[in-house]
Amino acid sequence: MFQQPSNMMEGQLHPLESESEIGRMRDDELDSTTKSGSENHEAASGDDQNPRPNKKKRYHRxxxxxxxEMEAFFKECPHPDDKQRKELGRELGLEPLQVKFWFQNKRTQMKTQHERHENTQLRTENEKLRADNMRYREALSTASCPNCGGPTAVGQMSFDEHHLRLENARLREEIDRISAIAAKYVGKPVVSYPLLSSPMTPRPFEFGAQPGTGDMYGAGDLLRSISSPSEADKPIIIELAVAAMEELVRMAQMGEPLWMTSLDGTTYVLNEEEYIRTFPRGIGPKPTGFKCEASRETAVVIMNHINLVEILMDVNQWSxxxxxxVSKAxxxxxLSTGIAGNYNGAxxxxxxxFQVPSPLVPTRESYYVRYCKQHAEGTWAVVDVSLDNIRPSPTARCRRRPSGCLIQEMPNGYSKVTWVEHVEVDDSGVHSLYKQLVSTGHAFGAQRWIATLDRQCERLASVMATNVPTGDVGVITNQDGxxxxxxxxxxxxxxxxxxxxxxxxxTWTTLSGTGADDVRVMxxxxxxxxxxxxxxxxxxxTSFWLPVSPKRVFDFLRDENSRSEWDILSNGGVVQEMAHIANGRDTGNCVSLLRVNV
Known part of the structure; x- marks a missing residue:
C-alpha cells in the first residue's frame, strides 16, 4: 500500500472494519469540515483479517x-463503475477500494450539505410566516372601529381571523409543494395537508344543464375507458397543472416572435420553433402524424370576471x-375546490x-386537468392540459397543450378575455369541405371560443335586462315571458x-349522393x-357550397318573408312574426315567435 506524508492536504477517510464503525466514521467526517475527504484508512491485508484487540489502525492522507483529480472526476461522474474506479486508481496510485470509499463519502457529504441548505430555506420561510402571523394578531388585537374609535366587534374579529387562517393554510400548501419537489433530490417523504373545502358563493344566475352532461353515456371508447386518477398520479397532475398555468399566462401575454401576425392581419399564428425554445419542457414531443393547431384571440365581454370563472369551473354551465x-363533458x-370561498386553486x-355541428368533422375526445388561479386582484386564469402521458391510449387523436383563458376585470361589469387554444390532433378524418375551416381555427380555435362566449354574454345580458322599451311592436317586455x-x-x-x-x-349512415353532397341519417x-x-x-x-357570402345566407334564412322558399312546413303559407326578443348588438341576433297562416 502507499504511505502518504502526514503533512499533505486533506484526503478521504475510508473504513475497513464493521458497518457500525463505518457509520461512526462518516458522522465524524461529516461533522468536521476539516476532515471532509482528507483521510483514508489503509486497506486490510489477509493477515489483518485476524482480530487483534491491541492492533493500531493505520490511516492514509x-x-x-x-x-x-477525484474532485474533477466527481463533477463529471459522481457514480463511477468498477472499470472507471480501477482506471482512476491506476492513474492516481490508489486501490479501487480507496477510490470507491472516497466517492461514497463525497456523495454523502454533498447530500448532507444539500439537506442543510434546504432545511435552512424552509426554516427561514417558516420564521417569516410566524412573524407575519404575529403581526396580524397584534393588528387584530389593537384594531378599532373607524366610526366610534372603540374596539372592533367580536364578530368582525372572528371573520378576519378566519380569513387569516385560510391565507396561512394556502401558504403552508405552497411550502409543502416546494418541499415535495425538493424531496425528489434528497429522498424525504412528501407531507400533504388536507385540501380546504369552502362553500362557493351563490351565483346570481344559472345556465341550464345540457342533456347528457355530467356523465359520459354514449361517449367514445377513449372517454368510456377513463376513470378517476389514482393517488399516485395526483402529485404528478398537480405539478403538470402548475407548469401549464405558467405557460398559458406567458402565451397570453407574449407577442413576437412567439406569435406572428397572419398575412391578412386578423389573427395570430404560433411560431412552433420559438415555442419549443421558450417552453422546452412541455408534455413531450408531438406524436407522429399529428398536426399543431394554435390560436389566440382577445375580446371584451359584458360579464363580471367572477361570473366568468364560475361558468368555466362548473361543468354543467360550461358545456x-x-x-x-362541447358535445359531452x-x-x-x-383534486381541490379552491380556497377562501372561491375557485382560486381549484x-x-x-x-x-369537442364537436363541430356537422357529421363531416370527427369529434375530438380529450382527457385533461383544469386548473383555476387568481394571479392578482381582478385577474384570473383557467388552464387545461392533457393527461395522456399518465394514461396513454392508442385511440387518442387529440392532445391539449396548455390552453385556456386569461380574464381581467374591466369597469362597469365588463371583462377582458384572452383565449389561447393549442392542440395537437390527427385531422385525417376531416372531410375536404371542412379542411380549411378546421385548419384556420374557425372550427375549434380561440376565435370560435371567444365568439361563442361573447354571444352568450350578450344573450345573458338581455335576459337580465329590465329597461326593455315598451313602444316597439311585437317586443316581449314581460320578464318571465x-x-x-x-x-x-x-x-x-x-x-x-x-x-x-x-x-x-x-352513428351516421349515408343514404345517397356522391362525395360532398352525401345525405346522411342518424x-x-x-x-x-x-x-x-x-x-x-x-x-x-347534408353539406354543400353556395357561391354567396355567409351574411347573405344568414339574412335569407332569418327573414320570415323568404321562409316559404326553403321551409317545407311553410310552403304555400304566409309566415308572420308575432313577437321577438333582441339578444345582441346585431339586429340579426334575436329570438322570434312565428305563425304560419295556411
Missing part, C-alpha cells in the same frame, strides 16, 4: 493532486354555454368531447347541435329531454 363546441375527480380532472322564451331557444340550440354533429354517441333515443316526448329522433344532414 490523499495528496492534493489525488484530491483535485351549456359552449354547447356548439364530465368531471372525473376534484383543480378538476375532466373528460370532454322573456326568460321562458330564451330558455326554449337555448334548448333548441342544444338539441340542434346534438342532432347534427359527428358525436361518437351516435337515429337516437330521446330520454328525459325537456320539452320533447320520449321516443326515437330521426336526423338527416
Amino acid at each position: 490523499h495528496t492534493q493532486h489525488q484530491i483535485q 351549456t354555454v359552449f354547447s356548439g363546441i 364530465s368531471t372525473l375527480d376534484v 383543480l378538476q380532472v375532466m373528460a370532454t368531447e 322573456r326568460k321562458s322564451m330564451l330558455k326554449l331557444a337555448e334548448r333548441m340550440v342544444m338539441s340542434f347541435c346534438a342532432g347534427v354533429s359527428a358525436s361518437t354517441a351516435h 337515429t337516437r333515443k330521446s330520454v328525459d329531454d325537456p320539452g320533447r316526448p320520449p321516443g326515437i329522433v330521426l336526423s338527416a344532414a
